[in-house]
Amino acid sequence: MSVERGSPVPVLVIGGAGYIGAHIASVMAARGYLPVVYDNLSHGKREFVQWGPLVEGSTADAGALRSAVKDHGIRAAICLAAFIEVGESVLDPLKYYENNVANIIAAARALQGCGLRALVFSSTAAVYGEPRQIPIPEDHPLLPVNPYGASKLMAERIFADAYAAGGFPCVPLRYFNACGADPQGRIGEAHDPETHLIPRACLAALGEVPPLQVFGTDFDTPDGTALRDYIHVCDLAEAHVLALDYLLRGGVPRPFNLGVGRGISVMEIIRAVERVAQRTVPFDLAARRAGDPARLIAQAADAGRVLGWKPKFTDLDDIVATAWRWHESRSARAPTG
Numbered sequence: 001m002s003v004e005r006g007s008p009v010p011v012l013v014i015g016g017a018g019y020i021g022a023h024i025a026s027v028m029a030a031r032g033y034l035p036v037v038y039d040n041l042s043h044g045k046r047e048f049v050q051w052g053p054l055v056e057g058s059t060a061d062a063g064a065l066r067s068a069v070k071d072h073g074i075r076a077a078i079c080l081a082a083f084i085e086v087g088e089s090v091l092d093p094l095k096y097y098e099n100n101v102a103n104i105i106a107a108a109r110a111l112q113g114c115g116l117r118a119l120v121f122s123s124t125a126a127v128y129g130e131p132r133q134i135p136i137p138e139d140h141p142l143l144p145v146n147p148y149g150a151s152k153l154m155a156e157r158i159f160a161d162a163y164a165a166g167g168f169p170c171v172p173l174r175y176f177n178a179c180g181a182d183p184q185g186r187i188g189e190a191h192d193p194e195t196h197l198i199p200r201a202c203l204a205a206l207g208e209v210p211p212l213q214v215f216g217t218d219f220d221t222p223d224g225t226a227l228r229d230y231i232h233v234c235d236l237a238e239a240h241v242l243a244l245d246y247l248l249r250g251g252v253p254r255p256f257n258l259g260v261g262r263g264i265s266v267m268e269i270i271r272a273v274e275r276v277a278q279r280t281v282p283f284d285l286a287a288r289r290a291g292d293p294a295r296l297i298a299q300a301a302d303a304g305r306v307l308g309w310k311p312k313f314t315d316l317d318d319i320v321a322t323a324w325r326w327h328e329s330r331s332a333r334a335p336t337g
């Protein structure tokens, strides 16, 4: 997509008031695009929308989505709108299939009817299920073990089939563990409830949540705790810009893994937060959770080779420092008493 000086190209960021979407919007604005955020604010935050207009609406609302596309002259979009809690998806699968599948069908239909030329879709490593090989390549069997992962895989399939039948092309980006925050401290990770390790470790260090639970200490890993591939949210954001460019240049729609290709253990994260924060992270040891693999590590070479993507945040302490700064400043601003 060519970006001319003085005329930012509008891109619809569906779910752009959430953690990852807001970081994508900030990076897109820095690259000369106008991020038009479309979000129903079910989990997003109005104050995270800082780089373009906010259109409040649901993926289920075809009329509102079409108006947003028409009013802002949209030709390309990124879709992050989804529910994201694995545990909740097991307890209430229909909630997940409704929002992450049924509402995505409604959105796909609406977008197809208004001349969209490219879509980048937020997918997840959860589409692979229990890994049969490490690192995990994109052609690994797709056997999700929970409704969340299944719902994202269904959405990938819906976009692929709709494209094969003459619709717009879609690149699914399968994120591993998104983490970190805007280096300038304007936005950060604030899910409710927060189940992700780095923010929970920061909040535990600040005394804002009970001690962290370390699930599983008997995995077949160097320190017995589970290994995950942590990828900085700003690196993820860059990949979305590259994936949109790829599609608009006529690239063949296909999925890409986004990870660093390196496994970091739960204990290594705790120690990194302690180093960066100069505080203790209180934690308790707990049993493994059902369905938690020992290792989830991406083979992300294709995103480098095909899209030209290269993660810039490779040092764990640098990544953790961006998250810590945001949590610490937020905590300092929070009203007391």
Ligand SMILES: NC(=O)c1ccc[n+]([C@@H]2O[C@H](COP(=O)([O-])OP(=O)(O)OC[C@H]3O[C@@H](n4cnc5c(N)ncnc54)[C@H](O)[C@@H]3O)[C@@H](O)[C@H]2O)c1
Residues within 6 Å of the ligand: 014, 015, 016, 017, 018, 019, 020, 021, 038, 039, 040, 041, 042, 043, 044, 045, 057, 058, 059, 060, 079, 080, 081, 082, 083, 084, 099, 103, 122, 123, 124, 125, 152, 174, 175, 176, 177, 178, 179, 191
């Ligand atoms: N956070 C991670 O580590 C991670 C890992 C893999 C994949 N993903 C995917 O990335 C995407 C974004 O994740 P996040 O961590 O930013 O979550 P988030 O909850 O912070 O953001 C999701 C946003 O989508 C909005 N939304 C939800 N349903 C909507 C609907 N029907 N219509 C309009 N807006 C709606 C929410 O209000 C929220 O702003 C999700 O699709 C998730 O599956 C996240």
